[in-house]
Amino acid sequence: MTARVLIVDDIPTNVRLLEARLSAEYYEVLTASSGAQALAICESEDIDIVLLDVMMPEMDGFEVCRRLKANPKTHHLPVLMITALDQTSDRVQGLEAGADDFLSKPVDDTQLMARVKSLVRLKSLTDELRARALTGQQIAIEDALRAMDSISASGGSVLIIDTDRRHAERIQGYLADHRVDILTEPADAVFQVAGAGYELALISMSLDDFDPLRVSSQIRTVEHSRNLPIILMADAADKPRVVRALDLGINDYISRPVERNELQARVRTQIRRHRYAMELRESVNNTMALAVTDELTGLYNRRYFDRHLNVMLGKAQEQERDMALMILDIDHFKAVNDNHGHDVGDAVLREFAARLKRNIRGVDLACRxxxxxxxxxxxxxxxxxxxxxxERVRQAMAEKQFEVGPARPLSVTVSVGVALNESRVDTPESLIKRADVALYRAKRGGRNRVIFDAA
Structure with missing residues (x-):
């Protein structure tokens, strides 16, 4: 995933070094030499992440960060502070100012790229949620943004997963402001989080006989804990696996020995962010008019999709970003209605929509x-x-029969046509047409398959 990165540093050598590292990974880089210049760029440009030096004349990085987070237009912009300061108090001050993460100079390339990828992924998801709210035109997005200031991060519900009980109890003692449970049997993690309402999981990278990344992945594959923030507690030797974890979507990590104030700041940041995301999702769901939702499946309807596609295609073309569109058609659906009745057909549509939502990503938008x-x-x-x-969606439909009532289970398959935004002259109509052509080829080719159509 590419992104527009703003580097803010008053020392040209530092700027050139970071610019070279990021450009080599195909990021688009903008630069600023002062806090005032950085604020102006963030106000006028579409920036995805800010790499912000702390020690600058006139306005230091802490103040720049506070101003970015206080501005509704730049409130969601991820800020990664980079500085020569190495005191824990400085890291905590940066996090309290609203920074999303903090790195010390000299910057380790691996840590830098892992942090940037993680924060860019978060920004992409946040942008998509905000775009959906704006598309509905009934979301008061400004109110939702202002609500962030009133969201408290205290009294959180935290789960520590660690086979070393003494270490877990020490971490528990650091988090006296929260309700903290300890799990020493990682195999029970999925059962532990079920219905418990946890807002954060702290997972040790040193689990006896268990892979911490596997434990994290299992938590994320369950519907009710898919969006649960996870912080890993890692030793220096764990760096390669930490980088892999961040690529898999783990939210954050903290190095051991764990420092109390830094842990508290990172926990507050993740809980506050989680509560805000939950509130934003609830706001989107609760205020979207019935006019843009499909009553049977609960998905957005064609009217909503047409408007949102127009917005997202324009954004993708303007920023030269990838975008894909897939059209899915249930195979032989008429026979379901004819042979089993429309009530069974409706049940198939509802189950199909539920499986579809479970097997796409958080940033993807599914519509009927x-x-x-x-x-x-x-x-x-x-x-x-x-x-x-x-392919994941297709397999999810075909591998397990549909239990849709007293009748015997039904085998249901789907044909899929996919088109990609490959040209600046693409229109919503042409993109839909190409995906539809691919779908028609999938139908003619025997159904239960995915076909791509090129521009």
């Missing part, structure tokens, strides 16, 4: 296109990613 046709809009998605999602 009409009848037995569905469509999924996938921002920042290239061919490989689109194929992985489409």
């Amino acid at each position: 296109f009409g009848g037995e046709e569905f469509v999924v809009l996938m921002p920042d998605t290239d061919t490989g990613q689109a194929e992985a999602v489409a």
Whole structure:
């Protein structure tokens, strides 16, 4: 995933070094030499992440960060502070100022790229949620932004997963402001989080006989804990696995020995962010008019999709980003209605929509296109990613029969056509047409398959 990165530092050598590292990874880089210049750029440009030096004349990085987070227009912009300061109090001050993360100079390339990737992924998800709110035109997004200031991070519900009980109890003691449970049997993690309402999981990288990344992955594959923030507690030797974890979507990590104030600051940041995301999701769900939702499946309807596609395609073309669109058609659906009745057909549509939502990503938008046709809009998605999602959906439908009532289970398959935004002259109509052509080829080719259509 590419992104526009703003580097803010008053020392040109530092700027050039960071710019070279990021450009080599295909990030688009903008630079600023002062806090005032950085604020102006963030106000006027579409920035995805700010790499912010702390020690600058006139306005230091802490003040710049506070101003960015106080401005509704830049409130969601991730800020990664980079500085020569190495005191824990400085890291805590940066996090309290609103920074999303903090690195000390000299910057380790691996840590830098892992942090940037993680924060860019967070920004992409936040942007998509905000875009959906704006599309509905009934979300008071300004009120939702202002609500962030009133969200408290105290009294959180935290789960510590650590086979070393003494270490876990010491961490528990650091978090006296929260309700903290300890789990020393990682195999029970999925059962522990079920229905418990946890807002954060702290997972040790030193689990006896257990892979901490596997434990984290299992937590994330369960519907009710899919969005649960996870912080890993890692030793210096764990760096390669930490980088892998961040690529897999783990939210943060803290190095051992764990420092009390830094842990408290990181925990507060993740809980506050989680509570805000939950509130924003609830706001989007509760205020979206019935006019843009499909009553049977609960998905957005064609009217909503048409408007949102127009917005997202324009954004993708303007920023030269990938985007994919897939149209799905349930195979032989007419026979379901004819042989089993429309009540069973409706049950199939509801179950299909539920499986579809479970097998796409958080940034993807699923809609009912009409009848037995569905469509999924996938921002920042290239061919490989689109194929992985489409195949996962297809398999989710075919591998397990549909339990839809007293009748025997039904075998249901789906044909999928996929098109990608490959040209600045693409229109919503042409993109839909190409995906529809691919779908038609999947139908003619024997159904239960995914076909891509090139521009």
